[in-house]
Amino acid sequence: MPELPEVESIKRYLIAQNIPDSTIHRVEIGWSDSIAAPAADIETFANRVSRKRIATIKRRGKYIVSTLSDQQDTQSHLVLHMGMTGSLHVRNPSDPPVKYRRAAIYLDDNRRIELNDYRRWAKLWALDDPKDAYPKLGPEPWDLTPDEFANRLRTRRSRIKPALLDQSIIAGVGNIYADESLHQTGISPLRRANRISTQRLTRLHANIMDTLNHAIQFISTHPSQDGSPYVVDAYDDRMRITRIPNSPCPTCHQPIKNTKIAGRTAYHCPTCQH
DNA sequence: AGTACGTCCTGATCGC
DNA sequence: TGCGATCAGGACGTAC
Numbered sequence: 001m002p003e004l005p006e007v008e009s010i011k012r013y014l015i016a017q018n019i020p021d022s023t024i025h026r027v028e029i030g031w032s033d034s035i036a037a038p039a040a041d042i043e044t045f046a047n048r049v050s051r052k053r054i055a056t057i058k059r060r061g062k063y064i065v066s067t068l069s070d071q072q073d074t075q076s077h078l079v080l081h082m083g084m085t086g087s088l089h090v091r092n093p094s095d096p097p098v099k100y101r102r103a104a105i106y107l108d109d110n111r112r113i114e115l116n117d118y119r120r121w122a123k124l125w126a127l128d129d130p131k132d133a134y135p136k137l138g139p140e141p142w143d144l145t146p147d148e149f150a151n152r153l154r155t156r157r158s159r160i161k162p163a164l165l166d167q168s169i170i171a172g173v174g175n176i177y178a179d180e181s182l183h184q185t186g187i188s189p190l191r192r193a194n195r196i197s198t199q200r201l202t203r204l205h206a207n208i209m210d211t212l213n214h215a216i217q218f219i220s221t222h223p224s225q226d227g228s229p230y231v232v233d234a235y236d237d238r239m240r241i242t243r244i245p246n247s248p249c250p251t252c253h254q255p256i257k258n259t260k261i262a263g264r265t266a267y268h269c270p271t272c273q274h
Numbered sequence: 275a276g277t278a279c280g281t282c283c284t285g286a287t288c289g290c
Numbered sequence: 291t292g293c294g295a296t297c298a299g300g301a302c303g304t305a306c
Binding site: 003062085123165174175 | 297298299300301
């Protein structure tokens with residue numbers, strides 16, 4: 001599932017494929033629920049992005065943000081969130097469509113970018129201001145000092161795990177990397193955020209950045225067959241925690257427990273994380 | 275305000 | 291063997 005490292009890798013893939021500086025010829029959207037307001041219907045969306053040049057591609061949290069430019073150099077933005085199962089694939093005319101194609105962006109050089117997403121949670125926005133796609137999104141972990149990071153969490157009374165998943169507190173951390181970072185820091189996901197010392201929160205901050213950076217490095221160097229970033233289950237062979245109940249803890253070899261915390265599955269070692 | 279939980283969606287997996 | 295029930299999860303809406 002695309003969390004920050006997967007989305008960062010998708011961005012790098014698009015740049016490596018020289019998508020910036022190409023022009024969108026037309027778009028095909030297969031599912032109107034993919035389009036977010038204000039361009040809430042397919043035709044409005046298509047009109048807003050067609051015949052625009054893709055000037056830059058960036059990432060913000062788990063969002064891909066592309067700046068578009070028209071002939072008069074007026075800027076607008078195409079924003080994409082991959083949901084849980086979304087992936088992007090740059091295809092040549094002779095390539096068959098991806099299996100669960102929800103959208104296709106046709107470029108002037110005859111290539112196309114296809115959005116593959118079998119659960120249809122991916123969303124597209126055509127906006128003047130990209131912030132309208134994520135008005136409450138918090139800062140990236142790298143844009144916080146250790147003290148700022150700790151301050152954002154230590155007033156929270158919720159358990160630390162859902163606090164890490166709250167994108168308004170920190171952007172980019174999802175279920176998998178939250179469990180990884182908490183294990184690496186020796187903090188139980190069940191612990192209330194305001195009961196964790198500043199020193200431990202500082203270590204958690206460093207470990208989150210470390211975990212995310214290692215994941216970006218791994219995904220970027222392990223592409224899938226068509227060259228797009230390896231997203232689905234990419235974590236299987238590089239994560240500390242195997243997401244199978246009672247699998248051995250990498251540190252103490254005691255069984256890893258899975259619990260539901262605020263509706264999400266959390267895996268943790270009751271011995272190493274307290 | 276902060277926190278918790280249901281909802282969307284569908285392929286894979288589980289249990290009878 | 292087969293079929294229905296359950297699960298997974300990011301972000302948002304709703305409720306307390």
